[in-house]
Amino acid sequence: MIIGMMLLVSLNITDIVFHQSYNLDFSDLNLYWEEFRVTLLGYDTGFYYHNGRQIPGAGWLPAIPIFPWGRILGNVICPGFLPFEVAKWWSFGLLIMLCIITGYEGFQRIYHQTEDKTKAVLMVVLVYLMPFYWRDMLIYFNVGGVICFFLIWMVFLIENHPYLSAVLLAISMMKPQNALPFVIILILEKRWKTLIAAAGLDVASWISCAVITRVNPINQVLYTLGRSTEEEPYYFWFGLLDPIRYFGIGSNYAMLASMVLGVAILLVLYGIIKNTDSVMTNSIAVYAGAAVISTVWMYKSKSDFVIVVLASMLAIENYIAAEKTYKNSVKCILILALLNVLFFTEPIRILAGYSFTMGMTLDAWSRTLSIILMVISYTRKEIGVRNI
Numbered sequence: 001m002i003i004g005m006m007l008l009v010s011l012n013i014t015d016i017v018f019h020q021s022y023n024l025d026f027s028d029l030n031l032y033w034e035e036f037r038v039t040l041l042g043y044d045t046g047f048y049y050h051n052g053r054q055i056p057g058a059g060w061l062p063a064i065p066i067f068p069w070g071r072i073l074g075n076v077i078c079p080g081f082l083p084f085e086v087a088k089w090w091s092f093g094l095l096i097m098l099c100i101i102t103g104y105e106g107f108q109r110i111y112h113q114t115e116d117k118t119k120a121v122l123m124v125v126l127v128y129l130m131p132f133y134w135r136d137m138l139i140y141f142n143v144g145g146v147i148c149f150f151l152i153w154m155v156f157l158i159e160n161h162p163y164l165s166a167v168l169l170a171i172s173m174m175k176p177q178n179a180l181p182f183v184i185i186l187i188l189e190k191r192w193k194t195l196i197a198a199a200g201l202d203v204a205s206w207i208s209c210a211v212i213t214r215v216n217p218i219n220q221v222l223y224t225l226g227r228s229t230e231e232e233p234y235y236f237w238f239g240l241l242d243p244i245r246y247f248g249i250g251s252n253y254a255m256l257a258s259m260v261l262g263v264a265i266l267l268v269l270y271g272i273i274k275n276t277d278s279v280m281t282n283s284i285a286v287y288a289g290a291a292v293i294s295t296v297w298m299y300k301s302k303s304d305f306v307i308v309v310l311a312s313m314l315a316i317e318n319y320i321a322a323e324k325t326y327k328n329s330v331k332c333i334l335i336l337a338l339l340n341v342l343f344f345t346e347p348i349r350i351l352a353g354y355s356f357t358m359g360m361t362l363d364a365w366s367r368t369l370s371i372i373l374m375v376i377s378y379t380r381k382e383i384g385v386r387n388i
Contacts, residue, residue, distance in 0.1 A: 026088045029078055029141050031064050033087050036080025039071040044213035046223030068220040070174025072205040077146050077171070092141060098149035105156060106313050113320045127312050142303035147172045151182055151294075152310050155287045158186075158194055166197035173202050177298050178307070181266055181290035188270055189286065237360045239298045240368065255298050262297025265368060266290060269375050288314045292339070292371040296364040308339050308367065315339070315374055331377060338370035 035045055043055045045064075066074065075081065078091045103124050111120040150168040158165040169186075172179040186195050210217035238251050239258025245251055269289040291310040319332035342363050 026084075026141050029088055029091055029143065030084060032066070032074060032143055033078045033080055033084050035064060035066055036071055036075050036078060038080075039209060039213060040075070040080050042212055042214070044068075044209075044215040044220060044223070046220060046226075047213070047215045049223070065224045066174055067176065067206075067224050068209040068217065069170075069202040069205040072209050073171045073201070074143070074174050077143050088141075091143070091146065095141070095146050095149070098146065098153075102149055102152060102309065106309075109313065109317060110320065113317060123316055127309065127316060142301055144175060144178065144301055144304040145306050147175050147178050148304060148307040148309075151179060151291075151307060154182065154194075155284055155310065158191060159283065162191065162193040163197050165191075166194045167201065169194060169198040170201035170205070173198070175304075177300070178294050178304055181262070181294045181297065182287060184263065184266060185270065185286055185290045236299055237357045240296050240361065240364050242357055242361050259297050262293045265372075266293045269371065272375050284310060284314055289371050289375070292367050296368055311371060311374070312336060312339055315370075318374065331373075335370045335374050338366045338373070 038045060038055055045055065048055050077094065079087045082090065106124045106127065107120050110123050111117060114120055150172045154165040154168040154172070157168070169179060169182070172182075183195070206217055206220075210220060213220075236251065238245070238255040240261055241257045242254050244257065245254045266289050270286060273286055273289075288311040291307045294307055295305050315332055315335045319328060322328045342359075
């Protein structure tokens, strides 16, 4: 099992070695910081962009599509009230801290099952080195990585600290494409304390943003939605059903179809987990599907794929709890490979420049297949009834 994990790690390390750039790039983060900064100064970038006007003292800003509550709560991730040279290292430090404490939590969960510190450390290190997304998340810094860690910790904390989970969820809703699959599961699980508290915090932040910028709050959302759908760059990818664009169907319809399919898959997985005997009794099991679906149901950047750590940890915990057979080892390695290795996107990127959306679609389907395989292939008889 560990040898198989090492082989998967070697694939990712090979990709990193042959990559051309290793310099930190904070340009994407700078866009978020500018958005937060001018919001605190009283300007709504969506309003100015919609009306073709420049922001006094800031000039023409691209008005990236951040919902109004996110422009207030997002200051936790990248403080707009600080100089950018300070704010960017705050954000980077926050990301590194989240990486470390999430790794420690993974160690604790595996050690709880194995009572073997060496094996627990080794497995956590391999789980962290295996995925393809670290290079992009750390080099091409994006707030999506921090948001994904917030969602992971929301899952870890929700049982004993529902209101702290609510704060993490509220901040994560600055990127609904990441958080909404988790919201669906929270509704199904009837986690009303977390949902109501998070909604209240987001509404309060939304109202605060409207008051600060003196723009109608409904218009703020409309400006954001309009900005997020008006452009159609050729390199954008719009979810599992992105290939239907090759038949002349617009990107908005492709993304809507992908969203519907993603929600349908998520609901089916949840139904299997809750109503049949073909799933583990793990405390993160119902959220692993949301983690994977959040990476495939609409447009994504690779920085957002760190959420797959949650599903990878579940695969490892299932393997540890199951009978140690060759079959289970192969099954776990297959699941981890489908979750973490870009079998299609990178080769197609190399062969065809930036026309790699079909590769992204195939990789998205491989991740979807991995969570389906994980859910239907582990029975309670195999892994026992011990809660983790």
